[in-house]
Amino acid sequence: MNDLGEFALMVALATALYGCIGYVLAARGNRLDLYLSADKTPVIVWGCVVVASIALWKAFMVDDFSLEYVWAYSNRDLDVFYKVSSFWGGQKGSLLFWTLLLTSYMVVVYFQNRKRNAKLVPYALVVMLTITLFFLVLLNFSTNPFERIPLPPEDGRGLNPLLQNYWMVIHPPTLYLGYVGFTVPFAFALAALITKNLDDSWIRLTRKWTLISWFFLCMGNLFGAHWAYLELGWGGYWAWDPVENAAFMPLIIATAYLHSVMIQEKKDMMKVWNMSLILLTFVMTIFGTFITRSGLIQSVHTFDEATLGYYFLAFLGVIIVICVSLIASRLPLLRSKNELDSFLSRESSFLFNNLVLLGIAFATFWGTIFPIVSEAVRGIKITVGPPFYNQVNVPIGLVLLALIGIGPVIAWRRATWAHLRKNFFKPVLIALVFGVGLWIWALPSNRAEVYSFIAFVLCVFVMSTIIIEFLKGTLARSHLHEETPLQALGSLVWRSKSRYGGYIVHVGVVFIFAGIAGSQAYGTHIEQHVKVGESLQIRDYTLKYERLGFIQENPTKTRAVAQLGVYQNGRRVWTGQPEKEFYKGQNQPVSEVDVRSTWKEDLYIILADFKEDDSATLKIYLNPMVSWIWMGAWIIAFGTTVSVWPDRLEARRRLERMKVQDAVFSPAQE
Amino acid sequence: MNHKKVKFAIGSVLVVFAIGYLISAGISSTSQYFFTVDELLAQKVAYTGAGLKVKGRVVNGSIARDPADQLLTRFSIQEKTGKLLVVYKGITPDMFQDGGEVVVEGTLSRDGTFHANVLMTSCPSKYEAEKEEGKTHPGSVPVPGTEPETPDFNKVGSGSKTRV
Numbered sequence: 161m162n163d164l165g166e167f168a169l170m171v172a173l174a175t176a177l178y179g180c181i182g183y184v185l186a187a188r189g190n191r192l193d194l195y196l197s198a199d200k201t202p203v204i205v206w207g208c209v210v211v212a213s214i215a216l217w218k219a220f221m222v223d224d225f226s227l228e229y230v231w232a233y234s235n236r237d238l239d240v241f242y243k244v245s246s247f248w249g250g251q252k253g254s255l256l257f258w259t260l261l262l263t264s265y266m267v268v269v270y271f272q273n274r275k276r277n278a279k280l281v282p283y284a285l286v287v288m289l290t291i292t293l294f295f296l297v298l299l300n301f302s303t304n305p306f307e308r309i310p311l312p313p314e315d316g317r318g319l320n321p322l323l324q325n326y327w328m329v330i331h332p333p334t335l336y337l338g339y340v341g342f343t344v345p346f347a348f349a350l351a352a353l354i355t356k357n358l359d360d361s362w363i364r365l366t367r368k369w370t371l372i373s374w375f376f377l378c379m380g381n382l383f384g385a386h387w388a389y390l391e392l393g394w395g396g397y398w399a400w401d402p403v404e405n406a407a408f409m410p411l412i413i414a415t416a417y418l419h420s421v422m423i424q425e426k427k428d429m430m431k432v433w434n435m436s437l438i439l440l441t442f443v444m445t446i447f448g449t450f451i452t453r454s455g456l457i458q459s460v461h462t463f464d465e466a467t468l469g470y471y472f473l474a475f476l477g478v479i480i481v482i483c484v485s486l487i488a489s490r491l492p493l494l495r496s497k498n499e500l501d502s503f504l505s506r507e508s509s510f511l512f513n514n515l516v517l518l519g520i521a522f523a524t525f526w527g528t529i530f531p532i533v534s535e536a537v538r539g540i541k542i543t544v545g546p547p548f549y550n551q552v553n554v555p556i557g558l559v560l561l562a563l564i565g566i567g568p569v570i571a572w573r574r575a576t577w578a579h580l581r582k583n584f585f586k587p588v589l590i591a592l593v594f595g596v597g598l599w600i601w602a603l604p605s606n607r608a609e610v611y612s613f614i615a616f617v618l619c620v621f622v623m624s625t626i627i628i629e630f631l632k633g634t635l636a637r638s639h640l641h642e643e644t645p646l647q648a649l650g651s652l653v654w655r656s657k658s659r660y661g662g663y664i665v666h667v668g669v670v671f672i673f674a675g676i677a678g679s680q681a682y683g684t685h686i687e688q689h690v691k692v693g694e695s696l697q698i699r700d701y702t703l704k705y706e707r708l709g710f711i712q713e714n715p716t717k718t719r720a721v722a723q724l725g726v727y728q729n730g731r732r733v734w735t736g737q738p739e740k741e742f743y744k745g746q747n748q749p750v751s752e753v754d755v756r757s758t759w760k761e762d763l764y765i766i767l768a769d770f771k772e773d774d775s776a777t778l779k780i781y782l783n784p785m786v787s788w789i790w791m792g793a794w795i796i797a798f799g800t801t802v803s804v805w806p807d808r809l810e811a812r813r814r815l816e817r818m819k820v821q822d823a824v825f826s827p828a829q830e
Numbered sequence: 831m832n833h834k835k836v837k838f839a840i841g842s843v844l845v846v847f848a849i850g851y852l853i854s855a856g857i858s859s860t861s862q863y864f865f866t867v868d869e870l871l872a873q874k875v876a877y878t879g880a881g882l883k884v885k886g887r888v889v890n891g892s893i894a895r896d897p898a899d900q901l902l903t904r905f906s907i908q909e910k911t912g913k914l915l916v917v918y919k920g921i922t923p924d925m926f927q928d929g930g931e932v933v934v935e936g937t938l939s940r941d942g943t944f945h946a947n948v949l950m951t952s953c954p955s956k957y958e959a960e961k962e963e964g965k966t967h968p969g970s971v972p973v974p975g976t977e978p979e980t981p982d983f984n985k986v987g988s989g990s991k992t993r994v
Binding site for chain 1: 835842845846849853855856860861862865883899900901920935
């Protein structure tokens with residue numbers, strides 16, 4: 161089976177190479193026979209990668225430690241669940257996993273467009289095949305997951321205990337689905353540039369791909385945050401680590417793209433901008449992979465495969481050169497037919513939303529690469545940490561939050577004062593009343609609290625605009641069609657899913673902003689060494705350290721469990737059981753925190769250390785509103801689902817809009 | 831360019847400048863020098879008192895906890911030549927142990943002791959398992975059926991990842 165897997169990877173490489181060359185030669189020489197043969201390659205490459213993946217999974221299942229990769233990431237005692245996920249637990253497997261997803265996407269694109277879009281699809285397939293080729297070169301020559309050990313050991317080294325957590329099982333695939341997904345819009349964008357089909361057909365074709373990839377990337381980030389929060393036991397969920405930034409930057413740029421394409425679809429503007437954004441999104445996914453795999457940037461995650469970094473750097477360079485030169489050569493064709501009219505318009509609010517999002521992405525990028533830049537320029541490595549990102553991204557983020565409220569409501573083209581007053585009077589009033597109330601209730605006393613205060617007021621503002629939008633639509637419908645409010649709300653959303661789905665996503669984003677604002681400014685923590693029977697106090701919670709117990713769970717795992725009675729206003733509300741786990745063969749223990757999560761705040765307990773006399777060192781965090789972030793994630797998931805749900809009405813509307821645009825603009829062109 | 835374009839160009843430039851200002855102000859007020867132990871010791875006079883980040887390996891057997899204050903830890907980190915004594919207050923990460931690679935953040939005092947307020951272990955990563963050089967790597971002789979290790983509870987110095 162291992163030989164088969166290795167062989168399948170070689171065949172995939174050869175086939176992908178043939179496919180790339182075949183498609184290009186067929187297009188140049190107009191040869192149908194060559195085209196037909198090249199057109200079989202995407203499916204064959206996919207099949208080979210599937211075979212290789214099954215072979216690797218099989219090796220994990222049967223504990224085949226003759227494979228170095230299986231030996232390094234699994235052992236006999238490992239739970240089957242984690243044996244499946246060990247597949248992407250390390251460098252080699254995760255690259256194979258990436259290739260598996262990429263080729264699967266490619267095959268879906270292939271069959272989806274079997275009989276249509278003949279102008280773009282072959283070129284898009286060439287782009288995807290080329291990217292697949294790059295990964296296959298890596299898998300065959302640099303990071304072969306089927307590398308053997310001459311004398312197979314009896315047992316493997318096992319999976320890092322930190323990775324034995326269900327969040328960690330779903331987090332990487334989710335992130336990869338997003339990362340890899342952006343290859344599709346990227347491929348179509350390049351295809352449009354190459355073939356000079358620069359109307360918005362490539363955007364319409366890839367709308368769902370973009371949304372779904374964005375969704376997975378967003379969820380991947382949030383799952384990662386949740387994993388870090390529960391598993392790493394440092395009381396936080398985001399540390400602005402280079403690896404986190406690597407996943408964050410494409411998400412932010414893709415968000416900018418998702419918004420600015422609306423302007424192109426409705427107003428036929430910002431073509432160069434959109435093209436650049438989607439290319440940049442893809443470049444950032446590769447850059448992110450490069451950072452995480454090269455070890456170039458000091459991170460809490462270490463990756464010691466420096467040579468792999470060079471492959472990615474070279475690949476990155478080639479992509480950037482191709483993108484820039486293609487855009488430059490097609491510049492005259494990308495010229496907009498419309499222009500912006502007024503600052504007070506939806507178009508310009510989208511423009512500023514884009515600038516702000518790119519600002520966040522750039523600040524994050526600059527902070528991430530700053531150590532390298534400073535070392536190159538000044539010869540000294542200078543790093544920036546979370547304080548930098550917070551100081552820069554928080555104010556920009558607040559502007560973004562305000563724009564989330566303004567953008568969807570302000571009029572297209574040019575908003576009049578009457579119009580502004582009509583749309584914004586109520587939300588602003590509600591936000592102001594709330595702000596005054598909050599100010600009186602909890603006067604901000606430092607900079608973090610002032611930022612949080614502003615964030616909360618803006619959250620209320622945005623929520624009111626969204627709720628008023630829903631109310632207005634619902635009331636209008638129930639009047640017109642004599643429906644009950646609930647019916648009217650349902651059909652309102654049903655009849656323009658992408659619009660209201662988008663609003664729901666905004667609600668989720670507001671929740672995340674609120675959760676961050678609450679937990680960043682109002683959290684507190686204590687660290688204390690206590691004997692059995694002693695108590696700790698954090699805000700209005702009293703925690704009594706009751707006992708320490710040991711549980712030999714199975715031959716490979718022992719747990720030390722501390723028990724704490726938690727009292728609030730003299731009443732016992734919860735029993736906290738933070739743990740430390742000791743695994744056979746791993747010389748480091750793993751802390752298992754215990755969290756009591758409510759909508760108001762999380763009580764988060766870490767068992768840091770203990771002594772022979774059962775006395776323990778505990779660290780306790782009180783993190784307000786963290787659960788709002790995870791709620792926001794589910795709301796975003798729901799909103800995106802609504803947005804991508806097939807919508808015939810919307811498809812018809814789009815088609816009509818295109819016809820109108822063509823009718824208006826075609827005479828002018830001649 | 832007509833006046834509308836000029837107007838939007840100015841607006842955009844203002845936004846870009848504002849963001850640029852935030853970034854440069856952020857860099858100058860929050861940045862830290864990053865050194866390895868050897869690099870720091872080669873030029874330590876210049877950096878006493880400044881915000882520093884130092885990377886090194888924990889010297890075997892150097893970890894000592896203060897009997898009076900369980901949260902106070904003293905240890906040394908080294909690279910090739912130099913050794914640096916570190917004093918750290920707070921709970922220590924799970925992976926903080928002899929020979930492990932750590933990054934400490936804090937300041938260097940005049941007597942050459944490093945006062946750390948943040949202690950990070952370079953975690954063996956989400957993706958790459960820790961490689962103990964030469965010992966268990968398949969390049970050398972694999973050890974069949976490693977001895978089952980029973981955790982020694984009395985010896986374990988531990989904790990969780992502390993950041994911030």
